[in-house]
Amino acid sequence: MSELEFILFDLDNTLYPRDSGLFDHVDHLINRYLEEVIRIPLAEVDLRRRAYLDAHGTTLNGLIAHHNVDPYHYLDYVHDVPLADYLAPDEKLTTLIAELPGDKYIFSNASSGHCQRVLDYLGLSDLFVDVYDINYFNFRPKPELAIYQELLDDIGGTAVNGMMIDDMAVNLEPAAGLGMTTILYGPSLKTPPSLLPKGRSIASLHQLPQLITELMMAP
Numbered sequence: 655m656s657e658l659e660f661i662l663f664d665l666d667n668t669l670y671p672r673d674s675g676l677f678d679h680v681d682h683l684i685n686r687y688l689e690e691v692i693r694i695p696l697a698e699v700d701l702r703r704r705a706y707l708d709a710h711g712t713t714l715n716g717l718i719a720h721h722n723v724d725p726y727h728y729l730d731y732v733h734d735v736p737l738a739d740y741l742a743p744d745e746k747l748t749t750l751i752a753e754l755p756g757d758k759y760i761f762s763n764a765s766s767g768h769c770q771r772v773l774d775y776l777g778l779s780d781l782f783v784d785v786y787d788i789n790y791f792n793f794r795p796k797p798e799l800a801i802y803q804e805l806l807d808d809i810g811g812t813a814v815n816g817m818m819i820d821d822m823a824v825n826l827e828p829a830a831g832l833g834m835t836t837i838l839y840g841p842s843l844k845t846p847p848s849l850l851p852k853g854r855s856i857a858s859l860h861q862l863p864q865l866i867t868e869l870m871m872a873p
């Protein structure tokens with residue numbers, strides 16, 4: 655990588671750590687939506703979510719296909735989380751991201767509202783040129799290859815001059831396949847980072863500046 659044109663940041667469990675508990679709250683609200691709104695018996699909720707995830711990529715897309723769910727209603731419901739209980743603005747992180755080279759974008763499977771609220775709360779809103787969320791892609795999620803290409807087309811970016819950071823290895827695979835440098839943040843739930851083409855991993859976003867410097871200097 656000789657030039658860093660752009661960096662794509664995942665939002666949930668990437669701009670804030672998984673152990674903040676925020677995403678566990680969202681997870682709990684997804685279960686509650688299936689139980690209380692769709693009326694799936696509690697004992698079947700986990701199984702149903704797994705089935706929707708496997709067949710449709712997200713719980714939401716399974717709910718749309720099988721229960722004709724209004725995606726806006728669902729997204730408002732599951733993202734209704736008191737951010738102050740889980741997040742704290744991090745001035746060091748703000749400065750760190752601001753000083754990274756290239757244009758910065760959010761690339762998230764969450765709703766526009768949730769992305770904006772989290773960015774505002776963390777004081778990061780002004781640092782990103784644009785937010786590519788699940789609403790933008792008409793509810794098609796990562797890791798659907800087509801949306802990575804659509805994002806690249808929209809920003810006019812060249813994949814080999816780009817970088818993507820996500821806490822889920824499965825979301826990085828299409829980006830790596832297109833030629834981007836990929837950074838796995840935190841503990842991976844699925845594929846070990848060594849299996850990723852051109853993949854690197856970091857345990858803290860504060861390691862990013864040094865890693866980028868190393869990558870830019872590598873032959």
Ligand SMILES: [Mg+2]
Binds near residue numbers: 666668822
């Ligand atoms: Mg994430």
